[in-house]
Amino acid sequence: MKRARAPLFLERRSYRRRRLGDAARLLPVFGVILILLPLMWSPDATGAARLTAWEGVYLFAVWGALIVVAAILSRALAANDAATSDWDG
Amino acid sequence: MPFNLLVLFCFAYVALLFGVAFFAERRAAIGKARWLRSPLIYTLSLSIYCTAWTFYGAVGSAARSGLEYLTIYLGPTLVFVGWWVLLRKLVRIGRQNQVTSIADLISSRYGKSNLLGAMVTMLAVMAATPYIALQLQSVTLSFGVFASQTPEVWGQATGAWVAGGLAVFTIIFGTRKLDAREQHHGIVTAIAVEAVVKLLALLAVGAFVVWGLAGGVAAVLDRIGTSPLAEWELQPGRWTGLIMASAMAVICLPRMFHVLVVENTDEAQLGPASWAFPAYLFAMSLFIVPIAVIGTDRMPPGANPDLFVLTLPLAEGQGALALLAFLGGFSSATSMVIVETIALATMVSNHMVVPLWLRLAPARAQPGDVRRLVLLSRRLAIMGVLALGYGYYRLSGGSSALAAMGLIAFVGVAQFMPVILGGIFWRGATRTGAALGLLTGGAVWVWALFLPSFGSVMPPEVMAAGPWGIGWLRPQALLGTAGMDPMVHALFWSLALNTGAFCLGSLLTFPGPVERMQGAAFVHVFDTGAVGPRAWGQGRADAEALLILAQRILGDDDALQLFEAEARAQGRTGYLPDPTPEVFARVERHLAGSIGAAAAHAMIADLTGRATVTVDDLMAMANETAAIIENQARLEAQQEELTRTARALRDANEKLTQLSVQKDAFLSQVSHELRTPMTSIRAFSDILAEGDVPPEMVAQSGRVIHEETIRLTRLLDDLLDLSVLEAGTVQLNLSQSNLSGLIDRALVAAGQVQPDRRFVITRDLASEQIFVRSDADRLVQVFINLIANARKYCDAAAPELRVMVRQRGGRVMVDFIDNGRGIAKEAQGLIFEKFARLTDQTRAGGAGLGLAICREVMANLGGAISYLPGQGGAAFRVVLPLRIDRMAAE
Amino acid sequence: MTGRVLLIEDEPNIAEALRFILQRDGWEVGLHTDGATALAEIMRQGPDVVVLDLMLPGASGLDILMGLRADPATAGLPVLMLTAKGQDRDRAAAEAAGVTRFMTKPFANAEIVAALRAMARP
DSSP states (O other): OOOOOOOSSOOHHHHHHHHHHHHHHHHHHHHHHHHHGGGGSOTTSSOHHHHHHHHHHHHHHHHHHHHHHHHHHHHHHHHHHHHOOOOOO | OOHHHHHHHHHHHHHHHHHHHHHHHHHHHTTOOGGGGSHHHHHHHHGGGSOHIIIIIHHHHHHHHGGGGGHHHHHHHHHHHTTTTTHHHHHHHHHHTTOOSHHHHHHHHTTSOHHHHHHHHHHHHHHHHHHHHHHHHHHHHHHHHHGGGSTTSSTTHHHHHHHHHHHHHHHHHHSSSOOSSOOOHHHHHHHHHHHHHHHHHHHHHHHIIIIIIIOSHHHHHHHHHHSGGGGOOOOHHHHHHHHHHHHHHHHHSHHHHIIIIISOOOGGGHHHHHHHHHHHHHHHHHTHHHHHHHHHHHSOTTOOGGGHHHHHHHHTTOHHHHHHHHHHHHHHHHHHHHHHHHHHHHHHIIIIIHHHHHHHOOSOOOTTHHHHHHHHHHHHHHHHHHHHHHHHHHHTTTOSOHHHHHHHHHHHHHTHHHHHHHHHHOTTOOHHHHHHHHHHHHHHHIIIIIGGGGSSSSOHHHHHHOGGGOGGGOTTSGGGOTTSOHHHHHHHHHHHHHHHHHHHHHHHSOOOHHHHHHHHHHHTTTOTTSOOOOOOOTTSSOHHHHHHHHHHHHOHHHHHHHHHHHHHHTTOOSSOOOOOHHHHHHHHHHHHHHHOHHHHHHHHHHHHTSOOOOHHHHHHHHHHHHHHHHHHHHHHHHHHHHHHHHHHHHHHHHHHHHHHHHHHHHHHHHHHHHHHHHHHHHHHHHHHHHOOOOHHHHHHHHHHHHHHHHHHHHHHHHHHHHHHHHHTOOOOOEEEEEHHHHHHHHHHHHTTSSTTSOOEEEEOGGGGOOEEEEEHHHHHHHHHHHHHHHHHHOOOSSOEEEEEEEEETTEEEEEEEESSOOOOHHHHTTTTSTTOOSSTTOOOSSOSOHHHHHHHHHHHTTOEEEEOOSSSSOEEEEEEESBOOHHHHO | OOOEEEEEOOOHHHHHHHHHHHHHTTOEEEEEOOSTTHHHHHHHHOOSEEEEESSOSSSOHHHHHHHHHHSTTTTTOOEEEEESSOOHHHHHHHHHTTOSEEEESSOOHHHHHHHHHHHHOO
């Protein structure tokens, strides 16, 4: 089945909206990379003793950042949704 | 704290939850529960992800393996912040298809296949068993902490008590009704309360540990550095594996799918939940490490770290805090078990019991029979699932760490993921592929993780050397991969083989028409231009048969409401819409919301006697779709409008023709009805006038003349009454009266019609205790008419009349249903017309004005009277407002 | 002269009045109230004259009349049809079906007695 023919160029607002959707799609990818980052850290750095605590702080910081960005994005998407009704998949 | 007081406290807490659930259902029933649609309640209900495993087990897990516990919360966080990709689509599909469970989603996507539904159900029940056991174990352990002074009192029996109590609560709130969509407002609200309690409890304990015991954040960070926990090393395999498993589980766990998709009341809830739910998890995880570190520090060496949340405050003499912690743990365990059992019970009843029953006993069709079966089987399934969990708990000895038990379930349900992802992103996924994938993945999971978890079930030599000495089949070293962590090993092999079998099976097989249609509908769910799934040909079965089927599943009331709405959408009155394919599709979707897509599809296919769509139909539909896209929706809407108008016109024309014929007939009838009594009067008065008549003949003549005069008067009265009513100039005597009393009066008065016929009258007196403000005499007049008609025309050998009263909003419905032959469909539209006695020759006394008068009376009372089709006899419904509006009355 | 008359009439009061006036006039009167079995009853009793109501339960008087005329044994049987509808259409239909006399209710007793006497006289 053919998809509905989409226009080639979009007006400004729809364009912004699509890029917001892209950002929402990219967010978990960044999240995965940041959360898997500790895998690359070598345990024998300065002192193994302090590492666990700071690893924890790092993970919670990443986590908090993801939450904040997700909140901003979901608000922006919801506001956009109210303004324009076209909803792409 | 005395143990008995604790038990009392528990009861009080449960009673509070009961109260909350009841209140919420009440409010929702009268449509005053807007807060149920708020993202806050949705997010809080999602928090059943945090079970007793989080509440107790996370600290234990942190004490044993450092930051690894975070993986369980980071996985879901990634899924939720990425909601735009997956969750949004899942929720849209779930709402559009009225999905009732994860098994229903998979079955529905792959051609409404019942086989897949049953497979998913079985796997889900197996995976849930250790998970429920985990909850029972944690509650038992936490009771044990308090009962240590009196160890003999509860002991092992606690688990059984908790399981029993949960079964009762769940049955009461989870299976009270069979909703169109399986939504349970009471339970969702109770869970939201529990979510707040468990978060507050954990935060309170955490705050006490950090600022009360350790002396601030910096001190805690120092303590972590010097504690045994710091020696933890991140294991790459487990780190990635657990994040993956938990990310899948947050979608695939039956209870999570239930709150995420099935209980979703508004798609707009998902956006806020995408950050609020990760924030909840963040808060829940924040104090886990400090509690673990300080606990390991302060508690005696042998103490179970799984219980630090409880034992640490207790050891520090903080009784109240310990009690709060106890309630938090209790909340986590109970909310998980309640939702899990409801989700599983829905799956068991829809995908195992109903299909089996449809195959074995299809003949006895009664209104509501399927509905009763479904509710009963759900109740039994709830008890069954809890019994399994309890059995696992006893069998596994209640000794393993909480986290290990939870992970077994995670890996089990993760087997659904390839099939779901394939189903909603890849149109090429087929039923055979899905079945192969689930079978392979499930088998590997059972062999490599589930069975070994029992300890005693797998003999040690099988674990060490493989079955029959086949080394590459060793449960924890498949194909010689001996170096892996058992959990990662099971996750890797089960998902790899599952995905492989799924893809290969899909590539090699050809999907059936329903599968292809569903596949397209799922994958392109956001393409608004696409036509919805249309699975039925034109006019294969009549609307009344469909109505009877719907009544079996939804019950009389809801089914009639649905059909009335459908009929109204077509611009018709009454309860029977034209049986267009669209009506069939919508009714099917509605039924699917109660009994699942597969069973609903099978029942309608049985009714139409045809295997739904063919590949040719699909091709035709695809062409049609392309054409519609070219011309855009406006044309379609116009055509729709035109068809509707044409249908309305045709109906109106038919009615007009009938009316003009009836106008003629009316005059002829009036003439006939007037001349007949006049004939008797004239004949007898002639006889009297001629004289020379025997005395008994004189007496008889007098009596007949008297009778016939009365008959004439009554006829004229009726005609006048009707004309006044039709003109709307009638005087109403409004008063407040009890409906039950009015029905009593009508029954007594109508009893004089054919008094020798013995009628069984069935009433529900309790439901009749409604006070209505209306014209009592007029209302009784209508009731008498209906009862008298039943007495005259009901042709059953043992005649029976049911009177049913229901209140819906500001309206009262009174149904009169007899068990006779009913009224033929062609005649149903005519019976309310004047002199429309059905067969012209039937002379049963009245002049044929009764129902016409009833209709006019009800119109004047601000209500209506209509014929109810599909009740197995003649059935009339009188609808009247609770309070008649003064303005309308005058 | 008078003979046997069969009344086919479902209104009990009208039937009673007819029976009384006809008996007083010397007729032997039979009564039947059901339309569906009326034809068989006429065959069984073999009356000299039939008084037939137009609207009967089970079958219309018109059908019965056509049944009578179709059977050679009763094709000549005098039939007086009564109707309370009194529309010309009905009279035309009855005459087309071969009715002997057609009367509209209400009727005068003397009129009906005279009509029957006239019809019975061959």
